[in-house]
Amino acid sequence: MTEASQAGMYKRVMVKLSGEALTGPDDHGLHAPTLSRIAADLVDAAKLGTEIAVAVGGGNFFRGMQGADKGIERARADSIGMLATVMNALAIEAAVEAEGHAARALSAIPMPSLCQPYSRQAALHHLAKGRICILAGGTGNPFFTTDTGAVLRGAELSADVVMKATQVDGVYTADPKRDPQAQWLARLTHDEAIERRIAVMDTAAFALARENSIPIMVFSIGETGAITRALTGQGRYTLVTP
DSSP: OOHHHHHTTOSEEEEEEOGGGGSTTSSSSOOHHHHHHHHHHHHHHHTTTOEEEEEEOOTTTOOHHHHHHTTOOHHHHHHHHHHHHHHHHHHHHHHHHHTTOOEEEEESSOOTTTSEEOOHHHHHHHHHTTOEEEEESTTSSTTOOHHHHHHHHHHHTTOSEEEEEESSSSEESSOTTTOTTOOEESEEEHHHHHHTTOTTSOHHHHHHHHHTTOOEEEEEOSSTTHHHHHHTTOSOEEEEEO
16 A cells, blocks of 8 residues: 555544653653654654644653652642643644744643643644644643543544554563563554553543544654654554554
8 A cells, every 4th residue: 555545544643752752862851863853754744644733741851640759749740740741842843843844832731922722723723734733731630641631632633543652663462671472462452452451551541542433553653754654554553443
């Protein structure tokens, strides 16, 4: 199947990008070459004609559970984590624009002096104009992960698939970094992912995807062109289906 025909299967996609994916070989923060590589990949995917939204995490700066472990109450720690996602969204927006493509950062936490507040109508408008939308702030509420936020926004925006970018090339029966006998799975259902407690996304995210019949594509973001290859069916990935 050609790139154009495969990409045509997906009119609109939601890419879930973790904050850790932006660190590259570093321990934390933003790694400029990695940021540029991912931005170029997003632009290449958009050039196929698919509308691209990106829900970004903030774990490269701060994670809510990490703060809770340090004595910060969970709700406040999650709020700090949501602010970290805004920093990442602004960085991705700038990196995409540096590649010559229009982008808009939208935050579930209103901060209009920095970026546009998120609304479904605004995001749909930007997507229709061909702009890459980078969505920050998760759901805008504590106690929900950015994975759940990605599926929620995917449902709101009628995304055809949620593309979960990870450090491994799909779902395995066990952690492949710890268990050499772990087997790669090409496909499974939302129910199976929940029953097996697949850790690639939290249970709430899988349940929300199941309720809204949204497939989840789990793939590795570690190499150049990873998003485009997964989008066009050329890469290796696991598809979690209703």
